[in-house]
Amino acid sequence: MEEKYNLRTNDNNYNKDDKLKRKELAEKYVKFITSLDSHHVIALDSPWGTGKSTFINYMCEKLKVNNSVFVSYNAWENDYTKEPLISLMNDIFHQFKDKKYIGIDKMKSSMNKISFIAKKGGSAILKGGSKLFLGEKGTNDIEDALKEAAKLFIKDVSDDIFKDVEESKKSRQQFKEELKKYTKKILEEKNKDKLIILIDELDRCKPSFAIELLENIKHLFDIENIIFFIAVDNKQLAESIKSIYGNGFDANTYLHRFFDIELHLPKNNMNKYFIIQLDKKVYQDTYNKIKDINEFTADTIKAFNLSIRDIDRICNEIFLLSKLFHMEEPNIYLFLLILKYKNNTFYKYIKSKNKLLGIQDIDKYFEDHKNERDFFYNYFFKYCFNKRQSTNNYTKINEITVEAFRRIEETL
Template sequence: MDKFVEENEVFEKYSIIKREQYADFLTNFLNQQAENGYVLNLNAEWGAGKTTFLKCWYNKLKANHPVVYFDAWKTDFTHDAMTALMDSFHAQLANPISGNKALIRDFYEKGMHFIKVAVPSLAVGYLKHKSGMPYDESLLQDITDTFGINVTEDSCSDALKETLKAALEQRKKVEGINEFKTALEKIAGEYIKVTHKNFPIYIFIDELDRCRPNYAIEVIENVKHFFNTKNFVFVIATDTKQLQHSIKAIYGYKFDSNLYLSRFFDNKITLPRPNISEYILNYKSIFKKKKDIKLNNNELANIYSTIFEFHGVNSLRDIEKILNTLELYNNCSDIEFKTLPLLTLLVLKTFHPEHYEEFKNKNLNPYSKNSEFISKIMANKINTYTSMNNIEIVTQSFLYYCLQELDSNLIGKPQTEIQPHDNAMKNEIKEFLKLIHNQTINSYNNKALLIDYINLTDLSFITDQDKYGFENI
């Protein structure tokens, strides 16, 4: 049974994200480009859904095409990326043809040229088995045959022997690139023959963002040698900005990481960002409302989305953790909590913890006009939310009142105070706030106090990155 990717990872499971059509487009495009090999860089920010997309695409492709999924992060504890890659190729391509011992042996023999000295036992054991000679004798014979120099002579210094060994190793690696690509093509051809699937072979390389910088670079620099293998499509998923930082960490701050990466890829695409409001609507259980509420779920989801955007939270993975926590808290208490203040506090605690601590310990409303938090977060943005009657409410003021209604004694003033003479706008904003506060995670007669919101927020464990749902999104 295929265990490299969970079988339940399918596009239907994430229909709200609407990416199946995009995967179909890529498949049609790449199938036409693969004759001489093709390399696609799939770019998206961390948490934007690269892994979920690749796994769903994998499960859709595998019915008609051979697919190899390589999770770089799961192997970055090793010291040799090439060994990990070869193991993935063997496990996912060679297993169906395991009866062809000669072909599999040829694959490992050709790949041996790439493996680091950290695993010399493989090379030593193979050479001894092949030639019947001890390793040193076999290697010295190869040097004599290749360079025409008898290194067994007493006149041949140890330094020269080491130089010739290094030169022979380098030559074998260069020659081994084409030999390894040929071995890959043979395995692919045999796999197609046995499984009756179709070319091209798809190779998905994922989770480079999460790897140690040197390992991420090593993976790319190893696979570059056989990128242009006939009928092979490589899809390298990256957070390109993050990967560029990794490259600079290895090669220096002034190194042109953008140019460096462009040499590896035939094309680069950015995974379309899903509509956050539509994604939020998928969490139906958090949209509990009292009977008299007039805002519909779409309007509420837009408010949720505005809160995430205002705080700089754009990752699906991060949003999912917050929403899962709200779902977890649903009906977990015998007092009534208003959803939006709780959401706001969870976001504040998770992504701006120092300002949450000021709110908790100093009674300071973080959305006050002159707060340090607002000065920092509003430096390059202006956010508004349009109410149902087309009156614009500044997001900062909305959030200020959202918390201030929990306790009027919170310190600070809003960005836009309501003028006494403007009763129409004052009443409109009051009505708007009343409506949104009628949305709760549970319904009881006992109303939660500010201390209850703080206690519940402090109980949250959403900092555990892989706790919920899209574990590898």
């Protein structure tokens, strides 16, 4: 049987050397979570492409070794559904079954109650509203007809809505009691004191799905023995929420309602990771031609805020180019690939000039982007515009740059 906790089986970094030394941190976070003594919703807040999915997998491996009671849920793989709550409970139910936890048969009744709660909604409004639009009174006095229809509308809608709300409250409470009872039985059987639910890729979901899932977690799963650990890019999710509620909406404050603890992924060892990937991807002859590789990788990571996913993509493409072409100046190819994905506007600007730019061009373009401007000065220009270099050398580098543009555009 395939292990459910492997949320991203296509993750390039999963089950490979831990180049970023994240396994040790994953073990620390697992130890921290298992030491908590009440209900919590924890956010692992880190930008897109920084390795959250791989980190979640490391945590699942450690939880498995510890015989912890845990389930995992990939939100993005399920956001095609209209019912986030039912989708989540379906994954929980099946993982309970696959792991042979006790109390499974009676969990089916809880699933039925959840379906009832989730599907309660606008039917009462439609039923009452039809009287107004169909004009049941049939009177010629429009004003009286509207008043009479409005009375019927309000009465029917009010009766149905209050009835639905009351039923929903009752069913929701029954569900929580069922979940609490069977979670307790499972934990007692396993001699553990908490159920840990890990959720990945929430920030990639449709805003409506993400919001509804968080609301359900907040209102239905606030049970003492359950801890949620949610991997998310809060900045990206906040922007998605604004697309629904408007730019003036305080999405950050809204999100903080759901999380009582926020953890983060450090960016340590990124430089080492970049160098290892280059060494692994490109031919040794090409690798040896990369000038000042430690300085280059460190400066580009800082200047362009490169993520793990950025580095993987750039290294995969430099690998392809190195197989197809002889690279006399691999730094230029790397630099252009980084620009292509991290500052495409400037990439196109250089391409349109069909030559290397002068210092005045750089000053003007990067007036408000200090890190990127400094990178040009401190690294790129030191061998492109160094006064000690001859005009012939500059001309040669310019020709290599134009050729690199052509190869990148034709190949990638």
